[in-house]
Amino acid sequence: MKLYAFLFKNCFFIIFFCSTSIAANFNKLEIKTPVDSIINKYSKNTGEISEEEYKKLVDISYEYSDNMRFEDCENLNFFLLDIFKEDLKRVAMIYHLQGYNFARQRKNKQAESNYIKSAEIRRKIGENLLLNYTLSNLGKVYYDLGDYVKAIESYNEVLEVATKIDNKSTKALGLSGIAIVLSDQKKYNEALKYIRESTDNYQIINDSMGIGRNYYDIGEIKYLMKEKDSALYYFELSKVIGQTHKDELVVSYCLHRLGSIYFEQKKYKEAESYLLQSLARRKEMNYPLEAALSIIDLAKLYKKTQQYDRAATFALEALELSQQTEFLKGQYFATEILSEVYAEQHKFKEALQFYKEFKQIGDSLFSIEKNQKIEEFHTEIQIEKRTNALKLQHAKQKNMLLFICSALAVVAILITVYFLRLRARNKRKYEYRIKQQETEAEKQTLLGVYEERKRISRDVHDDLGSSLSGIKILSEMIFDKTNDPFLKEGHRKLLEMQTEVTQKVRDIIWTLNQENNTLEKLTWYCKSYAEKIMESFEIKTTIKIDSDIPLLEIDDDVRKNFFLCVKEAINNILKHAKASQVQMIFTYNNDIFKVEIRDNGKGFDKNNVKDFKNGIDNMKIRMDVIEGNFEINSDSGGTSVIFSKNIPQNRD
Known part of the structure; x- marks a missing residue:
């Protein structure tokens, strides 16, 4: 499930940024030209760069990012920034391009800095429509950083600006962004409400491509809610719309998700067909991380159907791609599959080697997820505090309105009501502060208990679990090398006992984990x-x-x-x-x-x-x-x- 949670976030990342970038409209052969040649070509006649040529350079910058030529993109952007430094409109666009380039590399802090600069300039010069695209991308960056408060603030500003300029397209983007944040917090019903409102806006302006992408997001939320039939319906619908508009990226994600659902339903032929189609599209589009995800699921499928050679081949390919893209979770799942496949093939030396790698990567991931969990707790506390502050502010405004209305009626009654309300308000504020302190203390206590139980669960899993796995591998090696029937029977019973003990350890770990x-x-x-x-x-x-x-x-x-x-x-x-x-x-x-x-x-x-x-x-x-x-x-x-x-x- 964690892999699919990552898949959902990653899909939104690509689809969302694709929806806010400018489509290239020039000859693709221009991209094959080295960036130095392009810079030399335009540096000789900077004073004569037309609007059409400027747009062409912007398109080249986007294409460099999308084709993972990140250094070329950065060099081109620095060149553009130097020659257009007096033109605020173009400077804002170049900062936006830099933010997009860093976001494609998942360098979110650098992306945040550049998007903020672009947004500040666009607010200043009143470029509201383009401001909304920048704010949408900035919200996604905050989302990837785990700062849900700032992400919601960015999307809310998108909605405010979109309402001001009456732009349905960017309003739909803002609503979709809020839906994704809510979904990540497991507030699925609220997320569906926002995503459907976003779809309504796309329908008003007849943006069927936007509708198709929203259908994919609805399918993901339905999948997370365990409503598989409903999820299949929306993925199929999104796929058809994506194929109509040649939206290959969305189609690839729909195919992947359809394959994963059929795999869970044990419809292995259908699952294999969809996953292979998804992989082919992702390789053709040069998206290595997404390709790694498809390969991992194919390796799992082949392992499940006991096609161990194919499973090993695909898992090795996924491991190589994951290492190239520094995709830690991909390495984790690939090494896990390889250790299990080689164990099934009685290649115990290779199995043990990949099992050790799997454990090392797992420890690194656990440390990262632990820090993310703590950050999520802090974020939820901040959101709750801000919500309570807004409620208190609303209560104050309501009390003030009642005060003014009462003053117009009878002055004597007003004074009495005012002092009564003032006293009640102070009492509420005092009780609210006490309750907030109690809530904070309780959350800290629960966090401590949660971390302690996680530590115990991890220790049991790592120490006892690793020992049992080692015993099983050694026992299987001895079993294979022993010809004595009496010893073989003894080792068979030993393996059965080890399997039973392993199950009991898993039951204990599951019982200790409060997330269950x-x-x-x-x-x-x-x-x-x-x-x-x-x-x-x-x-x-x-x-x-x-x-x-x-x-x-x-x-x-x-x-x-x-x-x-x-x-x-x-x-x-x-x-x-x-x-x-x-x-x-x-x-x-x-x-x-x-x-x-x-x-x-x-x-x-x-x-x-x-x-x-x-x-x-x-x-x-x-x-x-x-x-x-x-x-x-x-x-x-x-x-x-x-x-x-x-x-x-x-x-x-």
Whole structure:
């Protein structure tokens, strides 16, 4: 999921900047000319550069950036800045070009500096339309830097300017930008509201290309909300519109996302077809980072379908591209795939080498994500403070209006009301300050607890998890080299025990991680656990998940005890039931979350359960601890176990 979150952000980066750049309208052969020749050509007749030639130079600058000739672009921009330094309009454009060039390189701090300079000049000379394009790009830079407060401020200024000049196109850009920020904060319904308002503006001006890009963003949000069918619809729609307008970049992203969804649905032929089409387009457009993403998903697909040679070939290519573009997450996923593929091929030396690289990159990524998480906490606090300040300001204005209205009525009543309101306002302000301090203290405490649990989880994963993985690799090597049947049987049992211990370690890590404290993640983890263990015992498993299960936060105890009850029920089936079929049903109706597990085993007599009485008692006790309900019914046709608990959506 983290890879796809990055994919969503990266797609928005490219699409958004493409929508705010000027399309090249000159002979492409000009781009093949060395930048020094272009500079020499125009430096001889700077006083005679026409408006048409100036626009041509601007287009060349954009093309240099888009073709990753960043140094040539920077040299050309410095040349233009020198010869047009007295022309504020063109200086603003050149700073914009420099910002675009740095943004394409993901040098966001330099991009921010240049966009700010461009925006300041354009405000000064009243270039409102072009100002909005600069502000839109600046908002995206702040978004990439994780400064959501400044990103929202930039997009809000875009909306203000767009309303002032009555420009629907840039208004749509601002609304889309706000939607992306909200989506990154998992405020999906608010994000959809903004993106649909943006689409309405594009429809007013008949901008079907803008509509197509918005459909892609809606598809991404629907995908993150687990509404896969709806997501497929919007990706297909965006792809058709992109093909109509030859918007190859958007088409490539739609193809990639369609392929990834079909991969999750185990429709491997369709997934392979879409991913290969996406890769071909990205290579043709010379977008190495995006190509690396497509290659990684193809490598995963080939690994899943046991085409290990192809998986290794694609993973190596993805690793090389990721190293060239300094794409750390791409290196992380590529080394992980390579270590697993080589282990499956019994190439344990290569597997161990890439596993070590995978661990090293993972540690670096964890440090980066930890810092980003802390920054996100601070950003949320700042947003909350600003929101509360605006509410307080609004309350003051409302009180002042009431004061003026009352003054016009009766002076005596006004004085009384004024002092009463003044006292109440001071009390509210005092209570607000106390509450704010309490909120701040609570957040710091929760942050401390969160970091400690993350540390424990990481230590368990890195120390114990790495040791177990090492034991497994060594055991497999010994197993392959041993011909003694007795030793082989012993090593087989050792591998089974190691697999069981590894699963228990994963369960502990999952239990410790507070990011899993949602009803949705509990459901999907139980599903994943059941599918994996039943597959090992060749038991046919049918799992049904209610589409109406909401995104609700739950307590640690609720999540832990629900999972342990499900785990105990599954273990009882494996040990005692002798079942060939198991059905699991997850539902949420009338604020009641329910998990039902049925099997077609031999059943048991409720009056004679001494063999597994402890397990039944434990399940009942665990559900009692979280104030839930436990039911068990059994006969010769099988056994049914039901765990349920009231989890209301609207909780104070």
